Amino acid sequence: MSNTTPVPSNPDPARMAPEAVIAQLRAIGSQIDDLAPLSKEQRKLLKKRLRRQPKTIVEASINVIGVLDNVSEAIGQPLDEVRQLQDDSLRWDAAVDEARAFLNGLEGANLIRRQRLGLIAMQAYTIGSQLAKDPARAVLVPHVEEVKRLKGAARRKKTTQAPPATPPPTHDTSTAPKA
Numbered sequence: 706m707s708n709t710t711p712v713p714s715n716p717d718p719a720r721m722a723p724e725a726v727i728a729q730l731r732a733i734g735s736q737i738d739d740l741a742p743l744s745k746e747q748r749k750l751l752k753k754r755l756r757r758q759p760k761t762i763v764e765a766s767i768n769v770i771g772v773l774d775n776v777s778e779a780i781g782q783p784l785d786e787v788r789q790l791q792d793d794s795l796r797w798d799a800a801v802d803e804a805r806a807f808l809n810g811l812e813g814a815n816l817i818r819r820q821r822l823g824l825i826a827m828q829a830y831t832i833g834s835q836l837a838k839d840p841a842r843a844v845l846v847p848h849v850e851e852v853k854r855l856k857g858a859a860r861r862k863k864t865t866q867a868p869p870a871t872p873p874p875t876h877d878t879s880t881a882p883k884a
Contacts, residue, residue, distance in 0.1 A: 726811075767791060 721729070734740055743751070770776050770784045777784055830852050837845040 764791075 767784075767787055770780070770782070770787055830849065833845050833849050833852075836842045837849045
């Protein structure tokens with residue numbers, strides 16, 4: 706029995722290995738000019754601002770630029786560049802939707818893999834537990850006991866610190882004058 710870890714092989718060249726997907730995603734990312742990873746706070750702030758600017762109002766406001774050249778000059782943005790930015794935004798929305806659907810598919814496929822792996826592991830433990838009862842297969846005992854120990858540890862709930870109990874405030878209901 707060898708202790709070497711097998712290198713994952715990809716028997717079907719039409720199928721991509723996870724490492725190839727990562728390389729492709731990085732290559733695609735390097736070809737996109739305006740990638741802007743945002744922090745959670747930045748994303749939240751921008752979404753909040755955008756909620757105050759519905760697309761219909763933005764579109765109608767862009768139309769104002771085309772009415773008079775003075776408006777375009779005042780904001781320093783030619784109408785054709787603004788229209789291009791609007792078109793780019795709509796096209797990238799479609800790309801984001803497609804990427805999100807792709808990510809959901811990746812996550813779903815991996816959840817199914819993990820579920821299958823869990824089922825196989827459970828079967829292996831169950832069969833191993835039965836076989837370990839045979840003295841001729843005692844080599845399984847420490848492995849089965851380790852799984853049993855880990856399962857017990859996983860079942861135990863983590864103890865949470867309860868906040869110290871504070872007595873409820875008391876209200877003085879006496880009619881005696883306070884000193």
